[in-house]
Amino acid sequence: MVSNFEFLEKDFPVLANFGELAEKYCYSDSNSCLMKLGMIGETIVNLMFTYDRIALPQDNTAVARM
Numbered sequence: 194m195v196s197n198f199e200f201l202e203k204d205f206p207v208l209a210n211f212g213e214l215a216e217k218y219c220y221s222d223s224n225s226c227l228m229k230l231g232m233i234g235e236t237i238v239n240l241m242f243t244y245d246r247i248a249l250p251q252d253n254t255a256v257a258r259m
Contacts, residue, residue: 196209196213196216197212198211205240208233208236211233212229214229215233235258238258
């Protein structure tokens with residue numbers, strides 16, 4: 194099966210992996226699918242902080258970063 198996240202493989206393999214796993218679990222384990230999608234979101238936010246050289250917030254929680 195071709196993944197919808199395949200285009201991320203070259204530059205962001207971690208995101209591609211999370212996306213492929215989310216697709217894999219979509220119908221068989223919806224909770225795991227949602228966890229992987231959440232991990233994609235958190236990883237994207239962390240990459241934004243890294244690439245844009247933004248200082249992490251004092252309260253360094255996922256909610257505060259978003």
